[in-house]
Amino acid sequence: MGKVLMIGAGGVATVAAFKIVQNQDVFTEFMIASRRKEKCDELVKAIHDKGYKADIKTAQVDADDVEQLKQLFNSFKPELVINLALPYQDLTIMDACLACGCNYLDTANYEPKDEAHFEYSWQWAYKDKFEKAGLTAILGCGFDPGVSQAYTAYAAKHHFDEIHYLDIVDCNAGNHHKAFATNFNPEINIREITQKGLYYENGKWIETDPLVVHQDITYPNIGPRDSYLMHHEELESLVKNYPT
Incomplete structure (x- = not known):
């Protein structure tokens, strides 16, 4: 190349x-x-x-x-x-x-x-x-999508015969104590969190209002973070390539 x-x-x-x-x-x-x-x-x-x-x-x-x-x-x-x-x-x-x-x-x-x-x-x-x-x-060669898809493919190839359920959890480790700041384009970030949430279950897509599904998740080496269900593009590509 x-x-x-x-x-x-x-x-x-x-x-x-x-x-x-x-x-x-x-x-x-x-x-x-x-x-x-x-x-x-x-x-x-x-x-x-x-x-x-x-x-x-x-x-x-x-x-x-x-x-x-x-x-x-x-x-x-x-x-x-x-x-x-x-x-x-x-x-x-x-x-x-x-x-x-x-x-x-x-x-x-x-x-x-x-x-x-x-x-x-x-x-x-x-x-x-x-x-x-x-x-x-x-397509989608960033961190998510990108790394999240590579991790899934690696797990499917080396660790599991089948994958029936997959949760992708993601957070930023730092805390700058500011009300709002992004680590990529702010406009795209705002659009991302204000569109409807989406997940795949029992063979069909389920849509939610923005940020209505909440979980307290404790992330390894980071600690607890408020986390919210969102749509993200690797959901589509993973369901396409791992239909189980």
């Missing part, structure tokens, strides 16, 4: 960029593109300030605009596009990847701008298009 183009320059993109430059034997050419090129340049400076010698290109692009994306992809010719922009932009980036022959990877599934609702159906509809183009599209 020689050339990789990453779209986004926020918190998650910063983590990914450092990981990419730590693996320059795999990623030989690297570009960071975002709506504001200066954010990309600031990220490159932070990487160089940490002592990494990587030659990183930067570019400005509006990820809502398929034609702009296509121009950028055709110019740089990446083998892989890593989408760390906003979930609203998943489909435009996937369209540009199909048009330009680029493989695709993201961390969060698509949601429309005008509704606090996300699900995989919009992106799963692209499966045949990517297969026919001979391209790979890997």
